[in-house]
Structure formats: C-alpha cells, structure tokens
Amino acid sequence: MKVLITGATGLVGQELVAQCLAKGYTVNFLTTSKKKLVSKLNYQGFYWNPKVGEIDEKCLMNVSVIINLAGASISKRWTSSYKKEVLESRIDTLNVLYEVLDKSKDHKVTSFISASAIGIYPNSVDHYYHEEETAVDDSFLGEVVFAWEKKINEFETLNLRTSKVRIGLVMSANGGALPEIAKPIKYYAGAAFGSGEQWQSWIHISDLSRMFLFIAESNLKGVFNGVSPNPVTNNRLVKEIAKILEKPLFLPNIPKFIMQTILGEMSYILFASQRVSSKKIEEEGFIFEYQNICNALENIYDKSGMCNIPENNVRNKYAP
Ligand SMILES: NC(=O)c1ccc[n+]([C@@H]2O[C@H](COP(=O)([O-])OP(=O)(O)OC[C@H]3O[C@@H](n4cnc5c(N)ncnc54)[C@H](OP(=O)(O)O)[C@@H]3O)[C@@H](O)[C@H]2O)c1
Numbered sequence: 001m002k003v004l005i006t007g008a009t010g011l012v013g014q015e016l017v018a019q020c021l022a023k024g025y026t027v028n029f030l031t032t033s034k035k036k037l038v039s040k041l042n043y044q045g046f047y048w049n050p051k052v053g054e055i056d057e058k059c060l061m062n063v064s065v066i067i068n069l070a071g072a073s074i075s076k077r078w079t080s081s082y083k084k085e086v087l088e089s090r091i092d093t094l095n096v097l098y099e100v101l102d103k104s105k106d107h108k109v110t111s112f113i114s115a116s117a118i119g120i121y122p123n124s125v126d127h128y129y130h131e132e133e134t135a136v137d138d139s140f141l142g143e144v145v146f147a148w149e150k151k152i153n154e155f156e157t158l159n160l161r162t163s164k165v166r167i168g169l170v171m172s173a174n175g176g177a178l179p180e181i182a183k184p185i186k187y188y189a190g191a192a193f194g195s196g197e198q199w200q201s202w203i204h205i206s207d208l209s210r211m212f213l214f215i216a217e218s219n220l221k222g223v224f225n226g227v228s229p230n231p232v233t234n235n236r237l238v239k240e241i242a243k244i245l246e247k248p249l250f251l252p253n254i255p256k257f258i259m260q261t262i263l264g265e266m267s268y269i270l271f272a273s274q275r276v277s278s279k280k281i282e283e284e285g286f287i288f289e290y291q292n293i294c295n296a297l298e299n300i301y302d303k304s305g306m307c308n309i310p311e312n313n314v315r316n317k318y319a320p
Contacts, residue, residue: 001023001025001026001064001065001216001217002025002026002027002028002062002063002064002065003020003025003026003027003028003063003064003065003066003067003216004027004028004029004030004059004060004063004065004066004067004109005017005020005027005028005029005030005066005067005068005069006029006030006048006066006067006068006069006070006093006097007068007069007070007071007115008027008029008030008031008069009029009031009033009036010069010070011170011172011174011175011176011205012069012115012167012170012205012208012209013029013069014174015172015205015206015208015209016067016069016209016212016213017029017043018209019206019209019210019213020213021042021043023213025042026041026042026043026044026062027042027043027044028044028045028046028059028060028061028063029043029044029045029046029059030045030046030047030048030055030056030059030070031045031046031047031048032047032048032049032050032070034047046058046059048093048096050070050089050092050093050095050096051088051092053092053095053096053099054096055096055097055100057100057104060100060101060104060107060108060109062108063107063108063109064108064109064110064111065109065110065111065112065113065216066097066109066111066112066113067113067114067212067216068093068094068097068112068113068114068115068152069114069115070089070090070093071086071089071090071093071115071148072085072086072089072090073086074086074141074144074266074269075177075180075266075269076266077263077264077266078140078264078265078266083140086144087143087144087147087148090144090147090148090151091147091148091151094114094148094151094152094154094155095151097112097155098151098154098155098158101155101158101160102158109160110160110161111160111161111162111163111215111216111219111221112152112155112158112160112161112162112163113162113163113164113165113212113215113216114148114152114155114162114163114164114165115164115165115167115226116145116148116149116152116164116165116166116167116223117141117145117148117166117167118166118167118168118201118225118226118227118274118276119137119139119141119142119144119145119272119274120136120137120141120142120145120146120149120166121133121135121136121137121166121274121276122135122136122137122138122142123137123139123272123273123274124273124274124275125197125198125199125273125275127275128275128276128277129225129274129275129276129277130225130277130279130280131166131222131223131224131225131280137272139268139272140265140268141268141269141272145166149164149223152164161219161220161221162221163215163220163221163222163223163224164222164223164224165208165211165212165215165224165225165226166223166224166225166226166227166276167203167208167226167227168200168201168202168203168225168226168227168228168231168274168276169200169201169202169203170202170203170205170208171202171203171204171205171290171293171296171297171300172204172205172300173300173301174205176205178241178300181237181238181241182241182245185238185241185242185245185247185249186245186247188247188248188250189251190238190241190242190247190249190251191238191249191251191252191253191254192234192235192237192238192253192254193234193253193254193256193259193270193271194234194253194254194255194256194270194271195253196233196234196235196238196253197233197234197235197273198233198234198271198272198273199231199232199233199234199273199274199275199276200231200232200233200234200237200273201225201227201228201231201274201275201276202227202228202231202232202237202293202296203226203227203228203290204228204288204289204290204296204299204300206289206290206299207228207288207289207290208226210286210289211224211226211281211286214281214284214285214286215281218284218285220284223280224280224281224284225276225277225278225280225281226281227276227277227278228278228288228290228291228292228293228296229278229282229288229291230291230292230293231274231275231276232293234270235253236293237293240293240294240297241297243294243306244294244297244298244301244303244306245301256271259271292307294306294307294308295307
C-alpha cells in the first residue's frame with residue numbers, strides 16, 4: 001500500500017509513519033516546511049503551501065490512501081488572528097487536496113481518511129457520545145470541527161471512501177497534552193482542574209495510528225471515534241499520572257478563573273467534558289492494545305507493575 005500523509009511530521013504523523021514503514025507500506029508526505037523534506041525510497045516528502053493553493057502533484061503518484069492530519073495546533077493562545085489560522089489551515093489544506101484530486105484524471109486514490117476531533121460533541125458530564133450525535137458544541141472548537149468535517153464530506157463527491165476519525169486526547173510522551181499535564185505533577189505542583197469531574201476521552205498514540213491503518217486496510221468509511229474504551233475524569237487522569245510518576249498530589253483543584261486568566265479562552269480545553277464511545281470501531285473488529293489509562297501510562301513512561309487491574313479485565317468499565 002502507498003499512503004500519502006499530510007501533517008506527517010507532527011505528533012500523530014510521526015507514529016503513523018513509523019507504523020506504515022514497519023508494515024512495509026510506502027509513504028509520501030506533504031509538508032509546509034521545506035527543511036522537513038526527506039527523500040528516501042519508501043519515505044518521500046513533497047512541499048505544499050495550502051495558503052496559496054500550491055502543491056506538488058507528484059505526491060499522488062501510485063498512492064491509494066490519503067491520511068489527512070494537517071492543521072495548526074490548538075494549543076496556542078486563541079487570539080482572533082490565531083483562531084483564523086486554526087480554521088483556515090484545516091480548510092485550505094482540504095481545498096488544495098480536493099482540487100488536485102479533482103484535476104488529476106489518472107490518480108489511484110480510493111480512500112480519504114481525515115483527522116477530526118471529539119471537540120465537535122457538546123460539553124457535557126452526563127452524555128455518552130456516539131458517532132450518530134448531531135448536536136455540535138457551542139464553542140470555537142465545535143465551530144472549527146464542524147466546518148472541518150463539512151469540507152471532508154466533500155471528498156465523497158470524488159467517489160472516494162471517506163472517513164473521519166474524531167480524535168480524543170492523544171497520550172504520548174513526545175508531545176500533546178500529557179507532558180504538559182505531567183510537568184507540574186513532576187514538580188510536586190500537580191492538581192486537577194475545576195471540579196475535576198469533566199470527562200477526558202483519551203487514546204494511546206499507538207492505538208490511534210493503528211486505527212487509521214485499520215480503517216484503510218478494512219476499506220471502512222464514515223465517522224469513527226478515535227478514543228479508548230475507557231474515558232476517565234480529569235480527577236482520575238491526574239491521579240493516575242501521579243501514581244505512575246510516583247509523586248504525591250496534595251494541592252486543591254485549580255479553579256477555572258485562574259486558568260482563564262493565564263490561558264485566556266484556550267483554557268476551555270482543560271474544562272470541556274466529552275465522554276465518548278469507542279464501540280463502533282470495536283464492532284468493526286478493531287482491538288485496542290491500551291484500554292485503560294493506567295496501562296497506557298505504564299507503557300508511555302516505561303514502567304511496569306504499577307496497575308492493579310489486568311488489561312483484559314477492564315473493557316468498558318465506565319460505560320453506562
Ligand atoms: N494530539 C491530539 O491530542 C489531538 C486531538 C484531537 C485532534 N487532533 C488532530 O489530529 C491532527 C494531528 O494532531 P497532532 O497532535 O499530530 O498535531 P501536530 O503535532 O500539531 O502536527 C500537525 C501537523 O500539521 C502541519 N501543519 C501545522 N500548521 C499547518 C498549517 N498552517 N497548514 C498546513 N499544515 C500545517 C504540520 O506539518 P508540516 O510542518 O510538516 O507542514 C504539523 O506537523 C491535527 O489536525 C489535530 O487537530 C489531535
């Protein structure tokens with residue numbers, strides 16, 4: 001299989017590339033940064049500048065699957081100009097891909113799989129979200145993901161099998177939210193946020209990358225939640241990280257207004273609650289390697305013997 005990956009140089013992309021190469025797949029990737037270009041037999045970079053509609057059309061050569069991960073990070077202060085970049089980076093990239101596929105008469109692409117995010121689901125501590133949910137969160141993130149998915153749906157008109165993976169909190173030692181949450185805990189200053197009752201639907205980075213490939217290999221289409229079977233509350237997440245790092249937690253939860261003062265509107269990410277189901281992808285036959293947070297963290301921090309629950313005994317422990 002030959003796969004074209006956008007955002008391949010990012011957190012999820014790097015793991016996905018590693019898994020593709022380990023399986024013997026050939027990877028083409030698109031990057032906005034010329035210094036990240038690499039040219040190897042099985043891993044070839046191509047430059048694009050979606051802002052001005054520029055793309056190297058050779059990136060499509062013999063590609064059967066496109067996996068789209070590109071987009072400006074949401075973990076920067078949400079100024080009005082940065083908010084524009086978060087949205088436009090997702091829409092511009094899709095526009096460029098759409099146009100090049102539409103124009104190329106002899107491409108071999110059959111599947112288009114794109115990242116999306118669970119931020120589309122309304123903030124709630126009660127709901128248990130499945131893919132059929134139609135309500136959209138009334139926030140900047142909800143607005144971005146809704147527009148992003150609407151654009152992704154247009155790829156169906158090109159007769160491609162089109163899928164969206166609504167990604168949750170990606171757990172990795174190399175970037176994303178986990179190192180940021182773990183940092184104060186390491187320095188004895190860790191605490192949960194607000195009531196700590198908000199749900200965090202997380203996924204181990206290895207399972208997420210395997211899920212993208214599972215969708216490609218199984219010719220699936222539609223929406224799939226990219227979350228593990230057992231979401232946890234923020235209170236529990238912080239406790240589990242502290243346990244694995246063998247650090248005490250003694251500070252009270254950090255009130256919302258403090259984080260709002262420090263981070264501005266972006267603090268929303270810390271307090272939003274989405275309890276999301278992984279049932280649909282499991283029913284397609286996908287098996288999670290990391291089903292509970294303790295085992296995932298044990299793997300990420302390279303510890304063992306820290307979890308009292310055996311991995312195979314916790315399936316959907318928290319599902320209603
Ligand atoms: N990590 C999470 O917890 C999480 C949760 C939900 C959803 N997601 C989504 O999953 C995708 C991958 O996440 P990630 O954590 O791997 O993201 P990431 O580390 O920020 O990487 C995203 C990649 O997108 C490219 N990019 C950045 N700004 C861009 C722009 N303005 N135009 C075009 N490309 C741009 C960059 O690649 P180049 O520099 O090579 O161009 C970058 O390496 C993202 O779309 C993200 O929104 C992630």
